[in-house]
Each structure stands twice: as C-alpha cells, then as structure tokens.
Amino acid sequence: MSTTQWRGNNKITDVFFDLDHTLWDFEKNSALTFGHLLEKHRMGIPLGDFLEVYVPVNRKCWEEYREGRIDQIELRRRRLRETFFTLGASVEHNFIDQLSEDYIRYLTKYNHLFDHTTEILSYLKPGYRLHIITNGFDKVQDKKLFNSGIHTYFTHVVNSETAGVKKPHPAIFEHALQRAGIKAENSVMIGDDFVADIQGAMKVGMHAIHYNTRKERGGEEVITIHDLLEIKKYL
Structure with missing residues (x-):
C-alpha cells in the first residue's frame, strides 16, 4: 500500500504494537x-x-x-x-x-517509554482499538505495561509465551487477529524489528509501519518512521 493510499484509510479498525524497543525503552x-x-x-x-x-x-x-x-x-x-x-x-x-x-x-521498576508514546496512544485510542503483540515473557510484559501506566490503552495483549509461537511465525499474528475478531486487511502492525514485526505481519495480510529505531535496512514498499508522532500521517 502506498503512502497516498494509506492516508485516511477508513478500513483500518485495529492497531497492533510491539512493546519492547517500540513503546517501552528496553x-x-x-x-x-x-x-x-x-x-x-x-x-x-x-x-x-x-x-x-x-x-x-x-x-x-x-x-x-x-x-x-x-x-x-x-x-x-x-x-x-x-x-x-x-x-x-x-x-x-x-x-x-x-x-x-x-x-x-x-x-520492571524502571519504566522509561520512547518519546511521544503516551501522546500517540492518546491520539489513536478514540478512533482505533489498540493491542500488543510481543515476544516477551508473559508476567514481565504485563508488569511493564502496568508500571509504565499504558496498560489502559490496550484491548488485547498477545505474547509468545501464551500463544505458543514467536514472531515472525504467522500463527501468533493469526491468533492476535482472532482474539480481536477482525480480518488482517483491517489491521496494522507497528514495530521496530523488520523481520519479526513487519515481515511477519505482512505475510498474514496485515498492513505495517516500521518504527526504525535501530536503523535496520527495510523494504521500499514498507512505510518507515523514525518518530512515533509520524504515525499521524497515516492514521
């Protein structure tokens, strides 16, 4: 999907975020x-x-x-x-x-978030359902969300420990979509890892935004951002 097609796409109903290195500053x-x-x-x-x-x-x-x-x-x-x-x-x-x-x-006693995390979540929350898909450990990730004060933004939190598979395996994304009760075409995945988050999501038909905090080499067909506030250009 091109940037022009993405802007104002009213088919997107659900936004999935990675946690570590995307929202929570690991x-x-x-x-x-x-x-x-x-x-x-x-x-x-x-x-x-x-x-x-x-x-x-x-x-x-x-x-x-x-x-x-x-x-x-x-x-x-x-x-x-x-x-x-x-x-x-x-x-x-x-x-x-x-x-x-x-x-x-x-x-989990230290809970620094990436710049503009709460601002972008507050911006998205009224118009979309927000979720987490993470490869982190169940109890640890829950504490990160709660202690950092962002747990209330998310409807579903899917982690690899309970899903039984890890990103980029298609099954964890399919499991997340099933829990949310939506089709892949109505969702977008936002994460920092090009292989685990972006390629994994796109293989099951989800849209994706690469939050390239580690200056990874991505694909030209993928929307790439370097600041969370850039999400406002597309959602």
Missing part, C-alpha cells in the same frame, strides 16, 4: 537495571564496559530464542554467562542464576 531500562545490580553485587565492572558486551550478546540470544534454538531459561543464563566470560570475569553458575532472577525482578 535499552534504557535494561541499562538502569544493570547499573543497579552491578553496584549492588559489587562486581567492579564499569557499566559501559558491561553493556558494550552484553547488548549484542543479548540480541544474538534473543534471535536464537525466537528461532526456537534455546529456551527461556537458557536465554536468561547464556546472555550473562557469555558476557562475563568475554569480560574475563570468573562467576559461579549459581550467581548467574541469582543475577538472572534479580534482573527480571528489578527490570
């Missing part, structure tokens, strides 16, 4: 969490050095989790284990498990 909140934990456990590792290694390791582990090559427990352990190994820090296995649990517990 990198900022994660950095604050690790800053607290490194100090709490007196690790002696500068936060900047830790994040320089952890961020790409975490992204790689999430890709493996999304592809079904590792499970949730291994994801949580491996991203820390590989980070400490690369940094040359000797850490016991039981401490890795403890730190992993501490990270999940403290992460």
Whole structure:
C-alpha cells in the first residue's frame, strides 16, 4: 500500500504494537537495571564496559530464542554467562542464576517509554482499538505495561509465551487477529524489528509501519518512521 493510499484509510479498525524497543525503552531500562545490580553485587565492572558486551550478546540470544534454538531459561543464563566470560570475569553458575532472577525482578521498576508514546496512544485510542503483540515473557510484559501506566490503552495483549509461537511465525499474528475478531486487511502492525514485526505481519495480510529505531535496512514498499508522532500521517 502506498503512502497516498494509506492516508485516511477508513478500513483500518485495529492497531497492533510491539512493546519492547517500540513503546517501552528496553535499552534504557535494561541499562538502569544493570547499573543497579552491578553496584549492588559489587562486581567492579564499569557499566559501559558491561553493556558494550552484553547488548549484542543479548540480541544474538534473543534471535536464537525466537528461532526456537534455546529456551527461556537458557536465554536468561547464556546472555550473562557469555558476557562475563568475554569480560574475563570468573562467576559461579549459581550467581548467574541469582543475577538472572534479580534482573527480571528489578527490570520492571524502571519504566522509561520512547518519546511521544503516551501522546500517540492518546491520539489513536478514540478512533482505533489498540493491542500488543510481543515476544516477551508473559508476567514481565504485563508488569511493564502496568508500571509504565499504558496498560489502559490496550484491548488485547498477545505474547509468545501464551500463544505458543514467536514472531515472525504467522500463527501468533493469526491468533492476535482472532482474539480481536477482525480480518488482517483491517489491521496494522507497528514495530521496530523488520523481520519479526513487519515481515511477519505482512505475510498474514496485515498492513505495517516500521518504527526504525535501530536503523535496520527495510523494504521500499514498507512505510518507515523514525518518530512515533509520524504515525499521524497515516492514521
């Protein structure tokens, strides 16, 4: 669908958002969490050095989790284990498990959102039903939505843990559409991950807007934005 066709499209009734990296600022909140934990456990590792290694390791582990090559427990352990190994820090296995649990517990205490998140949700809410489709963990994602104060905007929250499959698998999008009781052609998916959010949604016939916060290479046929307020051009 071209930009001209998109503008003012009155067939769109439901808007689906990704959560992490789209509305909820995962990198900022994660950095604050690790800053607290490194100090709490007196690790002696500068936060900047830790994040320089952890961020790409975490992204790689999430890709493996999304592809079904590792499970949730291994994801949580491996991203820390590989980070400490690369940094040359000797850490016991039981401490890795403890730190992993501490990270999940403290992460949702920090709830920075991307700029203009509440403004765009307030703008969309009167005219559309809003929903979430996320690959995050059930209880953690619910806490993020509630603690950040944006849970009231959404009618349905679909996560991969309860759906049984992860984005970009077509089944999670089909499950979300079924829960909302709508056809794909009447919906749009907005997310930061071109493969998981955009290609996944378009394969089942949904429209899509790529919120390109990570400067990913997308497709020319896909609407791309760099600020959430740009959504107003299309909805």
